[in-house]
Amino acid sequence: MTQSQNPLLDICNLHVALPAGSQREFAVQDASIRLHKNEILCVVGESGSGKSLTARAVMGLLPKPHVRVAKGQILFGGDDLAKVSDVRMREIRGSEISMIFQEPMTALNPVMTIGRQIDEVFRFHRAMVARDRREKAIQLLDDVQLPDPRRIMDAHPHELSGGQRQRAMIAMALALDPRILIADEPTTALDVTTQAQILKLIKDLQSSHNTGVLFITHDFGVVADIADKVVVMQGGQVVETGTADEILNRPQHSYTRALIDAVPSLSPRAPRARSDEVVLKVDHLDKVYGGGRAFFGLGREARKVHAVNDVSFELRRGETLGIVGESGSGKSTVARCIVRLIDAESGTILLENTDLRPLGRAALRPWRAKIQMVFQDPFASLNPRRKVGTIIAQGMRLMGRPAEEAESRTRELLDIVGLDERAFDRFPHEFSGGQRQRIGIARALALDPEVLVADEPVSALDVSIQAQILHLLDEIRERMTLSMVFITHDLRVAAQVCDRLAVMRHGKVVEAGSTGEIFANPRHEYTRELLGAVPGKHWDPRQAALSA
Amino acid sequence: MTGFWGRFARNRQAVLGLGILAVVGLIAATAHLFFPEDPFSLAGRSMSPPGANGFLLGSDSLGRDVAAGIAHGAKTSLLIGLVATIVAVCIGVIMGALAGYYGGWIDDVLMRTTEMFQTIPSFIFAILLVAIMKPSIESIIIAIAVVSWPAVARLVRGEFLSLRNREFVQACHTVGMSDVRIMLGEILPNCLSPIIVIGSLMVATAILIESGLAFLGLGDPNIMSWGFQIGAGRTLLRSAWWVCTFPGIAILLTVLAINLVGEGLNDALNPRLRERS
C-alpha cells in the first residue's frame, strides 16, 4: 500500500447544503477525504455527523433538489462527480463505483427476483448475451458464498434471510468489479454473528479485487475489525483523519477520544459481592406463539414458535442479570412475561414468594408497582400527546397517591435522572433521544420498584449518549438498591453492566453464570460463537483512553 | 395551535375549500331569511330562465324558485352529511377500537362483519334501507351511516393494532391501567388525526350519496334537496337546462370544497406525509 500514488477518490472541501430553514446550513461542511486503491476507509461518526450524506454525494444520490452539493469537488479518475453530467454519472454508478445499504430488505425490489436485479447491472453496462449474463450472475452469488445460487437466482427478496439479502446486495454491487465500493452501515441491521460473516466477506472480496472501500459506520468495533484508514466526522465536519492504528489507539482530537472512551470495553468489570436474598425467581417459563386456528378454521394454520422454552433464573437483591442473545432468541419475550405484558403458558414467576404468572388483573395490580420496565425505543415509549409530568406521575395517581404528592415526587425524579424540573410541563417531542430515555427511567422509578426490567434501553442511542444512560442506570441501582434484568444484544454493554449473564438462543437459556466467568471461559459453543463475533474484540478502547 | 393553522393555511387549495364551505354554510344558515317561503311552493311563473321574472336562477315547471331550492337544499346536504358522518364515525371507532385492541376472536368476528358490509354494494344497500324504512331524513341518515362505517372501522382497527403494541401503551399496562382508560385516554388521542381526515372526506361522500338517493326519488318528501331538484328537472333538460344545472354545480362546489379541506387537514395533521411528496 503506497500512499504516494494518486488517490482513487479525492473529496476536496465538500459542502452539502440543506434546504433553507433547516437546523444548520450545511449537512457536510468542508469535508476532505481521500480513498486509495486497495484500502478500506472507515468514515465514523454519530447520527447527524453527515457521514451518510457524504457517501451519497459521491454517488450523486443526494435527495434532490432540497439537498445538494454547494461547494467542493469529488474527484474520481478524470471526473468531478459533483459536476459530472447525468449520463456519465450513470455510467460510473454500478460499474466503477457501487454501493450497498443498511436495510437489505428495503434496498431490494420486493417484486423482482434476485437474478433479474443482478441481471440489470449487466444489461445496462455491458453488451452480453442473456446466457452469459445468467452464468456470470450465478458465479457472483457463488462468490458471496450463497448456498444453491441457482435457486437464489429465482428467489424473491422476502424468501431470503437478512444476511443472505445483504450477500445478494454485495454480489450485485461487485458484479462489474468496480474500483470503489461504498458501504453505508451495511451490517447495522444484522445480528452480530451475521455481521461478522458479512464483514469478513467484504474484507476478503476487497483484498482479492484490490477494491477501494468507503465504509460508513457508527461502530468503533467494526472500525477496529476492518479499517485501514479512518475519518472521524462530527456535525458535518471531519475532525480527524489517520490510519486505523493511529485513530483507535492514539486519538488526537478530543471528540475522537470522547467517542472511543464511550465505547464499552469487552473486559467485564470487577465482580461485586452477591447478596443472598433472592428477589425474583423464574422457573420453567414457557411461551408459545401461534398454533391457534383462525376463525372458522379457515385461516392458514399459524406456525408455532416456541418463543420461551423452559427458562429459569434467579435474581438476587442489588444485582444486574443480563439476558443476551440475537434477534428471535426470545430475550424480549422473557422480559415481557416477567412484567406480565405477555401471559406465559406455564412456569412460575416468584416475587417475594408470590407467583405472579397466574394472577388475574385485579390480583396483579398491587404487584405491578414492584416490577417496572424501561423500554428500548425512546420515541415510541412516551405518549406524544401527554406532558412529561403526567407520563411520570400517571402510575402513582393510578395507585391512589394524592396529586400534590405525585407531583412533588415527579419533580424529584426528574432531578434524579438529570433533567431540569421545567421538563414537567413539556411534551416528549421537545426532548432528544437520550433525554427521553431519562424520562422513561423516571417513569419506571416512580412506583419505587424492587425490580427494574430494562429491554435494550441503550440500543437506539448514539454511543456517547449510551454511556451516559448506562452510567445513570448504574447510579440509580446503587442508590435505590434496585435489582435489574437487563436485556441486550450487545456483549460490550453486557460486560460493563451485568453481574451475571444468561445467554439465550431459540427460546432457551444455553448458558448462565457470572459475567466474568462467561467471558473468560464460555462453555457452550453458541456463547463462544457470539463472543467471537463481537466486532473489534482484539481492540480495547480503554488502552486507547490510557495512551491518550 | 398556531402550528396547525399555519400548516393548514400554507395549502392554498385548502384555504379556498374552507372559503367555499364557509359560503355554503352561510347560505344554509340564512336560507330562511332570504327565502322565507316554503321552497316547494309556487313562487311565480313557471319555466322562467335565470334572471327573468325575479328569479335569480330561474324557476321549474311548477314555478318553484331554483335559487330558494338551492339555499334550503344546502341546509339539507350539510345536515345529512354531518350527522350521518358523525354516526358512522362513532360506529366505526367503536368497532375498530375493540377489534384492534383485543384482537383474537373479537377481531375475527368484527372484521368479518366489516368485510361483509364492505362487500355489499353500498349504494344499492342504501337504496334498500331507505326503501324499506320509508324515505325520511332519519332513514336517509341511518342508511348513509350504515354503509359508511366500515371504512372508519378498518382505519381505526389498523391504528389500534399498531398502537396497542407501542411501548408507551405497554408502559401503561405495567402500572395497571384499565383497558377502557388505555383505549380512550392513551390510544384514541393518538389516532384522532386520521379519523378527522377520513371523517371530513366522508362528509363529502355522504352528500353525494344523499343527492343520489334524492335524485332517484328517495329523498324526504318534505325537505328540499339538491338531488331532488335535479331529479325533478331531468325531464326538462331540453327546455329548461337551468333547473338541473345549478343544483349540480352546488353539489360539485360543496363536495369539492370538503375534499380540499380534508386534504388540507391531512397535510396539516400528518406533516411526515407532506414532506414525502
Added chain:
Amino acid sequence: MTTAGKRARYVLKRLAQAIPIVLAIVILNFLLLQLAEGDAVDVLAGEAGSATPEYMAELRAKFGLDQPIHVQLARYLWNVVQLDLGYSFRHEMPVSELIVDRVFATGLLMVATILLAVGFGILLGLLAAVGLNTWRDTAISIFALITYATPLFWVGLMLIVVFSLNLGWFPTSGMENVAMFYEGWDRVFNIAHHLVLPTITLSLFYLALYTRLMRASMLEQAGQDYVTTARAKGLTERRIVFVHVLRNALLPVVTMAGVQVGALIGGSVIVESVFAWPGLGMLAFEALFARDLNLLLGIFLLSAVLVVAVNLVVDIIYSMLDPRIEVG
C-alpha cells in the same frame, strides 16, 4: 408442490373463505325482507283489491309465512341455493328470470367502465407522477379533483345536454335502436354507439379515484430504498420508473379496483336510470318505484355475490403480481 398446484389450492382456499360472507349476505337479505312492512301476502291482497282475513291466513299458511322465523330462514336459504329468488308480483315472473334477462346489459357497461377507468386512471396517474409539479401534473390533478366531486347523475345529464341534445353525436337513451333491426356488426356498432355516454359517465368518478391513487402510489414508491439501489446500479430514470416503481405502485391500484366494484354496481343504478340502459340498475330503479321488494332484494343479493366473485378474481391477480403473498 408445483406452482400451478399451489395456486389451485390458494383459489380453493379463497373460495372457502368467501362462503361465510355470501352466507351472511343471504341472511342479511332475509332479515331485510322481514324488516319490511307487509309480506308477500299483503302485496297479493293489495293486488287483488280486497281479501278477507281468513283468506290471507290461508295464503300465509300456503307460503309458510306462519312458520317460526328460523324455519322460514331455512326455507329461504334452501330456495337461494336452488337459485330461486322469489316471485315478482309486478312483472309476474320469477325474480331470477328477470335478472338473467338484464345481466348482459349491466355486464357490458361494467366491463367497459372498468377498462376505461382503470386503464386511463393508471395512465393519467403515471403521467402526473412522472411530471411532478409540471403543468401536466397540475392539469391532471385539477381534472381528478373536480371529477371526484361531481355527482354521477349530473354528469350524465350534462353529457346528454351537450352531446345528445346540442351536438347530436350520441343517442340519449337505450342500449340499441331496436326499431332498426340491426344484425351482426351493425348491431354491435349500434350498441357501442349507445354505450359511449353511459360508460363515460360511470367511469369519470372512478377514473379520478384511480388517477389520484396511482399518482400517490407512484410518489410513495419513488421514495423507497430500492429505488435508490436501482439508481446506484446506474439504471436510467426511465427504467427505474417503468420497471421498478410501476409494478410496485400498481399493487394498491389493483386492490382498490376490486374494492370499488361494489360501488360501481351502485353507480350503475343511477347511470342506467339516467340513460334508460336496460340493465340491472334500471330494473332496480323500476322495482323501487313499483315497491317490488322481492325483486330489489334479488338484485341486491346477486350484486353482492358478484362483488365477492370479482374480489376473488382480483385476489388471484394480486397473488400473481405480488410474490410476497403466500400462495401455498
